[in-house]
Amino acid sequence: MQEFNLIIIGGGAGAFASAIRANELKAKTAIINDGLPLGGTCVNVGCVPSKTLLWAGEILHHAKHHGVAGVELEVKSFDFQKVVQDELSLVDKLRQEKYEKVLKSLEYVTLVEGKATFVSENEVEVTRSTSSGQAGEKLSAEKFIIAAGSTANVPEIEGIKEVGFVSHIEALRLPRQPKELVIIGAGPLGLEFAQMFSRFGTKVTILQRGDSIFPHSEKTLTDRLAEVLSKEGITIKTNVEVKSARKENDKKIISYLVNGKSEEVSGDEILLAAGKTPNTQGLGLDLAGVEVDKRQAVIVNQNFQTSNKNIFAVGDVTSGPLRLESTAGREGTLAAENALKDAQLFIDYHTVPYAIFTDPQLAGVGFTEDEQMKQMGVCACRTVSLADVPKAIITHRTEGMIKMAIHPHTKQILGVHILAPNASELIAEAMMLIKNKNTIDDVVNSLPMFPTLSEAIKIVALSFTKDISKLSCCI
Numbered sequence: 001m002q003e004f005n006l007i008i009i010g011g012g013a014g015a016f017a018s019a020i021r022a023n024e025l026k027a028k029t030a031i032i033n034d035g036l037p038l039g040g041t042c043v044n045v046g047c048v049p050s051k052t053l054l055w056a057g058e059i060l061h062h063a064k065h066h067g068v069a070g071v072e073l074e075v076k077s078f079d080f081q082k083v084v085q086d087e088l089s090l091v092d093k094l095r096q097e098k099y100e101k102v103l104k105s106l107e108y109v110t111l112v113e114g115k116a117t118f119v120s121e122n123e124v125e126v127t128r129s130t131s132s133g134q135a136g137e138k139l140s141a142e143k144f145i146i147a148a149g150s151t152a153n154v155p156e157i158e159g160i161k162e163v164g165f166v167s168h169i170e171a172l173r174l175p176r177q178p179k180e181l182v183i184i185g186a187g188p189l190g191l192e193f194a195q196m197f198s199r200f201g202t203k204v205t206i207l208q209r210g211d212s213i214f215p216h217s218e219k220t221l222t223d224r225l226a227e228v229l230s231k232e233g234i235t236i237k238t239n240v241e242v243k244s245a246r247k248e249n250d251k252k253i254i255s256y257l258v259n260g261k262s263e264e265v266s267g268d269e270i271l272l273a274a275g276k277t278p279n280t281q282g283l284g285l286d287l288a289g290v291e292v293d294k295r296q297a298v299i300v301n302q303n304f305q306t307s308n309k310n311i312f313a314v315g316d317v318t319s320g321p322l323r324l325e326s327t328a329g330r331e332g333t334l335a336a337e338n339a340l341k342d343a344q345l346f347i348d349y350h351t352v353p354y355a356i357f358t359d360p361q362l363a364g365v366g367f368t369e370d371e372q373m374k375q376m377g378v379c380a381c382r383t384v385s386l387a388d389v390p391k392a393i394i395t396h397r398t399e400g401m402i403k404m405a406i407h408p409h410t411k412q413i414l415g416v417h418i419l420a421p422n423a424s425e426l427i428a429e430a431m432m433l434i435k436n437k438n439t440i441d442d443v444v445n446s447l448p449m450f451p452t453l454s455e456a457i458k459i460v461a462l463s464f465t466k467d468i469s470k471l472s473c474c475i
Contacts (some may be wrong), residue, residue: 001138004030006339007124009116009283010147012040013325014315016099017332018145023106027340030139031109032116032126035279039099040149041316042325045169048094050192051357052087053172057199058359061232067396080177080200088173112139118284121308143310143339146290146298147332148283150276150316150323155184158244163252165245165270168193178202178268182254184242186213188356190273191229195358198234205235205265207242207256209274214356218368218403220383221419225362228399237263245270278317293319302346304335312339321349351435355424360400363427366415366434367405380408382463386420389459390473391451397421404440404460411439411464416457426454433457440464450474 006022008015011033022029036044063073103111114128119138127136152167154160166174168189181197183190186208198204206213213236214222226236241257251266278297285292291299291307298313300306300320306313312335314320315328327347334345353365369381386392386400400420406413416430433443443461448454450473462468462475 001123001140002030004028004110004139004141006030006143006145006336007032007116007139007141008145008147009124010040010149010315010317011036011038011099012147012149012315012328013042014147014328014332014335015040015145016102017329018147018314018336019103019106019109019332021333021336022340023108025336025340026108027336029106029109030112030141031103032112032114032124032139034113034115036149037095038103038111039095043095043098044091045172047325049087049091049172050168050196052090053083053196054192054357054359056083056087057196061199061359078200081175083200084173115282117282118288118290121288122310124284144288144312145332145335145339146283146306146311146313146317147315147328148279148317150278152272153275153277154272155242155274157184157242160245160270163245163247163270165272167272171269171271174269180251180267181205181269181271182207182252182265182267183271183273184254185209185273185275186236187273187275188214188354190271191225191356191358193271193273194234195229195232198229198232203233203267205267206237207240207254207265208236208238209240209242211238213238214362216354216368217362217364218417219370221362221364221401221403221417224399224401225356225358225360225419228360229358235265237265276316276323280317295319303338303344304331304346305338310339322352322354324352324354327352348435351431353424353427353431355427357424360397360420361423362417362419363423364415364417365427365431366413368415368417369403369405372405372414376408378408379405380464381405382460384456384460384463384468386453386456388468389453389456391453391455392420394451395421402456402460404457404464406440406464411441412437413440413443413461416460418456420453420456422453426457429454429457 005027006029008018008031019031063075114126116124116126119125123140125138180203183206194204213226244255246253253266255264280296289308297319300313300318304312314331314335316323337343355363369379383403387398392398403417405415413433440461
């Protein structure tokens with residue numbers, strides 16, 4: 001039996017961050033990977049490929065809808081297969097550069113390919129398929145980090161398995177572009193794929209169970225984003241209860257209820273975007289004394305420690321408050337430190353931003369108005385349209401908005417939510433303002449470049465004390 005200081009189960013962002021920190025601490029480490037190739041969801045079937053295709057759709061769209069007088073552009077051709085192949089090539093390149101090569105450079109880390117299952121609190125059995133059947137070996141360690149990721153949910157819809165569907169994994173490598181696509185679920189995945197395929201020329205329908213396309217953000221902003229997507233030709237149905245799926249000739253038919261009324265929609269393909277389930281099945285967590293919640297997610301404390309003090313967990317496999325690539329990576333680094341050095345490091349998730357990479361993008365950090373009302377019983381918020389931001393006027397991109405929440409007495413900035421081009425970049429400034437406990441006075445006294453979209457943060461800060469319609473650009 002091979003013995004290690006640390007065994008990491010998984011091969012994605014959280015696992016790699018753990019391995020890199022463990023290597024820095026010169027801990028003898030094994031990283032056990034199964035399922036997706038090294039790099040996990042983000043580089044293989046998540047952020048990298050989806051944002052590559054979104055950028056292609058953005059180029060197509062703005063070539064036709066740039067809004068600049070006197071300029072007329074023509075898109076000579078669009079080859080769906082070539083765009084997809086370019087995306088897959090980029091994925092291969094980044095996986096090699098950022099994961100495979102990095103792993104080879106880690107002196108104290110050993111890669112073990114196979115499925116890991118706990119057989120006791122300090123031992124795992126790793127099984128792999130060979131030409132002669134199943135082969136296995138046992139590994140032991142003082143500490144463990146579980147970073148096994150998650151898998152797309154398959155909702156209980158009558159006939160859905162017989163009719164057939166795709167998850168985000170298959171949708172990123174479809175051999176043919178669907179003429180009509182039905183997406184079950186909104187949220188970041190559903191919204192991004194909807195706009196991507198719509199801009200490629202596919203007729204897209206979103207069926208969302210709740211009344212918001214993204215309930216975790218500001219309703220004013222998500223309602224505006226829904227309007228933008230609808231104007232682009234995407235059909236969005238909310239408060240939907242999907243009942244069944246069936247085939248008619250070469251079409252897939254979804255039957256659903258909206259406010260008690262029966263409706264149907266057809267498509268060439270169905271994309272499931274109804275959340276993800278942690279990959280805890282088959283890990284033997286009961287034998288390791290590791291508890292899971294009702295979602296089958298590993299229960300962790302603020303230091304990423306499970307119910308077994310020697311086993312930690314990070315990323316999508318856990319019950320943590322945010323499931324992002326950025327949080328998974330940081331959790332992995334801190335969990336390795338906590339496991340190997342008996343530290344008590346944690347993340348302040350309130351200062352971590354999110355982003356949805358639609359166009360315009362939706363990003364935010366900190367309190368929403370509803371959260372402020374629940375915690376403080378008061379709303380100290382202001383909303384500004386991008387129509388009041390000079391750079392947005394210049395670029396004909398005034399459809400967005402920015403909303404800020406502050407403490408009613410100290411004027412400390414508590415939340416910022418942005419709907420704008422490149423909102424995922426703008427939110428970095430807001431993140432630091434909240435992390436550093438800055439006030440609106442700090443922002444008002446700052447001097448952002450003119451003209452930039454980043455001025456929107458200063459303008460919304462000014463709106464708490466001034467009528468911004470009576471201010472010149474230089475203010």
